[in-house]
Amino acid sequence: MSSDPTTTPATLDSGGGPLGDMPIDDFRAAGHRLVDWIADHVASAESRPVLSQVRPGAIREALPAAAPDAGEPFEQILDDFETTLVPGLTQWSHPRYFAYFPCGFSLPGTLADFLSTAMSQQAMLWRTSPAATELEETTLGWMRDALGLPAGWEGVIYDTASTGIVHALATAREAKVPAVRTAGLAAGGAPRLRIYASEHTHSSLDKAAITLGLGLDSVRRIAVDDQLAVRVEELAGAIAEDREAGWEPLAYVATIGTTAAGSSDRVDAVADVCEREALWLHVDCAYAGPAMLLPEHRAAFAGVERADTLILNPHKWLFVPFDCSVLYSPKMDLLRQAFALTPEYLRTAESGTVKNLMDTGFQLGRRFRALKLWTVLRTFGLDGIRARLREHIRLARLFADWIDADPRFVRAAPVGFSVVCFRAVPPVLAGDPAAEDAFTERLMNAANATGEVLFSHAKLGGRTVIRLAVGSLRTTEEDIARSYRLFGRLFDEIAAET
Numbered sequence: 007m008s009s010d011p012t013t014t015p016a017t018l019d020s021g022g023g024p025l026g027d028m029p030i031d032d033f034r035a036a037g038h039r040l041v042d043w044i045a046d047h048v049a050s051a052e053s054r055p056v057l058s059q060v061r062p063g064a065i066r067e068a069l070p071a072a073a074p075d076a077g078e079p080f081e082q083i084l085d086d087f088e089t090t091l092v093p094g095l096t097q098w099s100h101p102r103y104f105a106y107f108p109c110g111f112s113l114p115g116t117l118a119d120f121l122s123t124a125m126s127q128q129a130m131l132w133r134t135s136p137a138a139t140e141l142e143e144t145t146l147g148w149m150r151d152a153l154g155l156p157a158g159w160e161g162v163i164y165d166t167a168s169t170g171i172v173h174a175l176a177t178a179r180e181a182k183v184p185a186v187r188t189a190g191l192a193a194g195g196a197p198r199l200r201i202y203a204s205e206h207t208h209s210s211l212d213k214a215a216i217t218l219g220l221g222l223d224s225v226r227r228i229a230v231d232d233q234l235a236v237r238v239e240e241l242a243g244a245i246a247e248d249r250e251a252g253w254e255p256l257a258y259v260a261t262i263g264t265t266a267a268g269s270s271d272r273v274d275a276v277a278d279v280c281e282r283e284a285l286w287l288h289v290d291c292a293y294a295g296p297a298m299l300l301p302e303h304r305a306a307f308a309g310v311e312r313a314d315t316l317i318l319n320p321h322k323w324l325f326v327p328f329d330c331s332v333l334y335s336p337k338m339d340l341l342r343q344a345f346a347l348t349p350e351y352l353r354t355a356e357s358g359t360v361k362n363l364m365d366t367g368f369q370l371g372r373r374f375r376a377l378k379l380w381t382v383l384r385t386f387g388l389d390g391i392r393a394r395l396r397e398h399i400r401l402a403r404l405f406a407d408w409i410d411a412d413p414r415f416v417r418a419a420p421v422g423f424s425v426v427c428f429r430a431v432p433p434v435l436a437g438d439p440a441a442e443d444a445f446t447e448r449l450m451n452a453a454n455a456t457g458e459v460l461f462s463h464a465k466l467g468g469r470t471v472i473r474l475a476v477g478s479l480r481t482t483e484e485d486i487a488r489s490y491r492l493f494g495r496l497f498d499e500i501a502a503e504t
């Protein structure tokens with residue numbers, strides 16, 4: 007073997023012999039086997055429980071205590087994955103997964119995520135991935151137009167809505183008290199900033215307040231009305247009261263499609279207050295945002311064009327595998343002003359003429375997430391996506407109709423997009439709220455323990471409710487019917503013991 011660097015090696019394999027990567031032919035064979043395995047796994051989802059039935063610690067105990075010294079074949083790793091880890095997988099893409107919110111899963115999105123990883127793109131600078139940078143811009147432009155958001159808005163992809171709201175509120179802070187970027191909150195007598203939200207606003211707001219150093223006390227929750235929308239007059243009153251007490255009102259975080267019930271603030275009314283009071287308006291439609299594609303649901307989004315920042319998660323209800331969250335803003339330059347900072351080693355000749363995604367937030371490196379969004383939009387088409395969203399909403403309403411017609415249950419909130427909240431009302435408990443709540447919880451736990459379905463709960467008006475959130479591409483009317491029948495059967499069993 008020559009050590010002369012000018013000679014060409016005799017073989018060009020994947021990674022340079024025994025000290026390199028997996029041989030390319032092994033990769034090919036393992037990859038084919040893996041795709042077959044995934045296809046079988048997806049097709050056989052119903053043979054496994056929706057909620058993982060392992061006890062805490064079981065997975066850890068089944069794993070070796072240390073990494074192997076000698077390398078192991080991929081076959082062995084996949085076998086161990088199947089026997090040891092698959093029992094510990096809660097199946098978010100199961101046809102009867104109805105808990106929390108759906109986690110976008112689709113086969114084209116899966117293929118695209120694999121491809122994205124395989125291309126090893128890190129889109130911090132335009133030059134480190136012109137394709138990822140420009141595809142993100144183009145795809146988010148397509149989506150903005152399809153959602154009916156204003157043409158001037160710019161979008162950026164983050165991992166989650168929790169990351170997005172930190173950026174949104176940091177941008178609000180940049181607008182209100184720009185000195186904080188340099189001097190920090192403590193210096194120079196920065197005012198105590200206040201952020202308003204309804205009782206039902208997602209807890210990522212509170213985490214953002216912690217992260218930004220504003221503190222949990224900066225978040226003031228406003229009561230909701232019987233439609234679970236924020237009481238706008240109470241919001242206005244709270245702002246006046248706070249100004250009086252020396253707070254500086256910063257932002258209102260509106261929600262369209264709340265976590266508990268899929269309910270919505272009336273953004274137009276809230277926007278009036280925000281304009282009058284010079285508050286940043288952030289609209290969180292992490293789950294429900296894709297419903298903007300449906301003309302018959304667009305009214306719920308009236309006023310979103312007045313937002314300063316808006317977030318939706320394609321990884322929830324747009325069939326894009328986790329993670330992929332999009333923040334749109336008419337003020338993206340202000341967001342860049344809040345975050346951009348270029349050390350010498352990241353300076354490039356083309357900055358100024360191109361976008362460097364590292365400027366749009368606190369992270370430097372970025373995955374090529376636009377690829378899966380682009381692939382999903384193209385594979386299903388906007389019409390295909392609309393049809394799927396409509397089907398989920400139809401199924402949710404069907405379930406709600408059955409609940410409404412059944413004296414054993416009451417619906418606890420209007421159907422919010424594809425979310426239905428209900429609780430049990432066993433006559434034997436004679437309307438005792440605490441006993442009914444305990445019964446409802448027991449009913450849900452019993453249903454989940456069958457492994458046939460997975461539901462999660464919420465508190466609405468102090469009462470325990472079971473939530474149905476439809477969003478899996480695999481859910482059919484029969485799945486909804488089967489779940490309803492399961493609740494009926496378990497209700498009767500538990501009531502008989504009560």
Ligand SMILES: *Cc1c(COP(=O)(O)O)cnc(C)c1O
Nearest residue numbers: 166167168208210265290292293
């Ligand atoms: C799910 C959700 C969030 C948080 O989403 P992540 O992407 O997991 O951070 C925030 N707000 C609403 C309304 C949500 O539904």
